[in-house]
Amino acid sequence: MSSPDIVRNATGDHGLSEKGLKAGSVGLIGAVVIGISCIAPAYTLTAALGPTVSEVGVHLPAIFLVGFIPMLLVALGYRELNNAMPDAGTSFTWATRAFGPWLGWMGGWGLIAATIIVLSNLAAVAVDFFYLMLAQIFSNPSLADLTRNLPLNLATTMVFIAGACWISYRGMETTKSFQYILVAFQLLVLGWFAVAAFTHVANGSAFDATTIQADWFNPFAVESFSQFAAGVSLSIFIFWGWDVTLTMNEETKNPKKTPGRAATVTIIVIVLIYMTVSLATLSFAGIGTTGLGAGNPENQGSIFAVLAGPVMGPFAILMSLAILSSSAASLQSTFVSPARTLLSMGHYRALPKSFGKISPTHKSPGYATIAAAIAAAGFYIITRTLSENALWDTITALGMMICFYYGITALACVWYFRAQAFRGVQNFLFKFLAPLVGGVILLVMFFKTAYDSMDPSYGSGSNIGGLGLVFILGAGVIALGVVLMFFMYRRNPEFFKGQVLSRASEPYNP
């Protein structure tokens, strides 16, 4: 008989090591492409431009620029947390470490809720442009109206969500070359739209030619603080995803320089494209509330669905294709995030254990992925049934939710690094001041928007019994989180007693 023992690798860990990570494969351009793909500018613009115009009118460019400031401040804190606890997950574990299980749980819930809401919105936008593209292909405008048919719209959206969920469950992913093409195509089409719009303005064939004024860039000209807060929380959404470049370290060819440079290049490209497209839209369509006007509530759910045809003529189909492809790709990749956070929470017993299950065949968070799909589908069905303007309302609720979890995460950074805050200029700026100011701004925006959205005429004007739908959605999701949290506490108290993930802070250790 041969030797009876089972030979193990010397290390006893089956030889898993750092070489597992694909070290140093992403260069500057690659990182910029990843950054832009996470932002998905064609999708964010069509979803957020209308609602933002309805709040701040011609001051759209100013608000887009201002919205970047809290985003930048929070992202700096994010980067510090990511460097200090790279293996610890995101908002959920960071906030748990800093503030303990209760606030940590809500931080995780906020992140999950935001990604679930954006999933339902992405699917809905994809469906709108799917029918619009069919109409353009067959030159039959009535096909585009199919998306207004409630049962058909719900059914198609469910198919899109189920499809993306299946792809995610199987662990299939967008490849490098496909992502390059998607990103280049989006930028190209958005640029084309802007050029075509300005050409119409120059030729006098624009719908409501409006001259660009310096005042459009002045955020202080926005009439009220309520509008300002609403505008900022919407424009947080359009930059959401940008910070991904800052948290890429070991994947980049030059971890010291690439992330920072990539973040800078990404933001320059994004701001340029946002400014060009929003100026083009405003100059072409004005902010009138009739016809093609960007202030027309009819147009605000998805502005390019209305404007691409008049602006780009027969080439409008390219816009449909760009938005459909970018929202479908984002739909698939966005599934990964709530699924993984749910999995982390299941793993640390903050949610039932089954959320922590990994599919043995596909090695993906199977249970959590399906749970995320059901939640996104459910959220969309509820919103779409209650509101004619579901896209608009979900985006506004999403802006609120991002402010909520970003705010918590930023303050978690301040608290986690409190021992280092006043040790040196760099620590003071990046671990204390930037996240503190950013976090406070976002939480102020969150509470202000939540308060204002109780008004039945807020946003698209959908309301139930005189209470604004956006408030019901936003507050409802958070309240649901609180209820589930107490339920979990009753069922599984170890996590909430700090026995699984303990509180910690980083000491000053020069």
Place this chain on the structure above:
Amino acid sequence: MRYVAGYTADPRGSDAVNLAVAMARRQGATLDLVMVMPQNSQYNGVYPHEAGFETILAEQVSQWLDEGLALIPEDIQAQAHIRSGESEAEELIAAAEELGASLLIIGGSNTGIFKRFSIGAVANSLLHASTIPVVLAPAGYSRTEPITRLTCALGTRAGAEGVLQSGIAMAKRRSLPLRLVSLVAVGPGESTATVEDAKKHLLQVAATGDGASADVLDTLDMEIVVGTGRSIEDAVDNLKWKKGEILLIGSSRLAQNNSIFLGSTANRILRALPVPMIVVPRNYVLQAKELFPTTEIPVIDAEEIAEAEK
């Protein structure tokens, strides 16, 4: 000699391990159990960057691998390896190449509802790219006693000699009984080959193949059979299969040199096959140690194991 078994923590993974054990026991090989951890494409655009998942997954995978090792009986030497990569198939091939393995054993898909073999995605990629012979375990393969006979399926086209050579080498190593088979469909609309042609071809190939000189053929426990039926599937069904038998088949002429490409006939055989199958890359060059007949490690036969287990 080493065999690599691709493990997953599902019934398919156990099929592969069982078959690997059965083959290793007969041929005197050691096993390398390999699990592949999926590596996320950086370009997938996942946001936010969730690093915690990787840690949890790594923990889970090594726990699974321990479970896989526990399936291997003590008389077989085994090692476990975790690799990480975007494509499971590519990583398995790379692992087999790096370890110098002679066979790559995996489970066929168990999700199929039609026949015993409906190939999973990973198996399918392996069957179209592997540079090392791939062994497919059918769903529910539970036999861990040594394999009993090697059947070598020979086509009538060029390239049959190479397959025969591999078959003879495998059989010679530990005097494994060898059966040569040609499958002929005689139904309407099927190929025009006749049973006589096939038999003649088989004998011819057996007689002229390199490394298959008369004295070698004599020392082998060899049987030559023609399987017939209305279709290829039928012909496979009509053949008698021993318990613990395994089929050896070659790659299509579409395959690049030294790699596998499962042809259409092989695909049809696969669908009807009740036993495991080895697919050999086109013009596969056997390694010296596979050609080297060994009695160093004794063949463990079924009775001996049964006794040992008592």
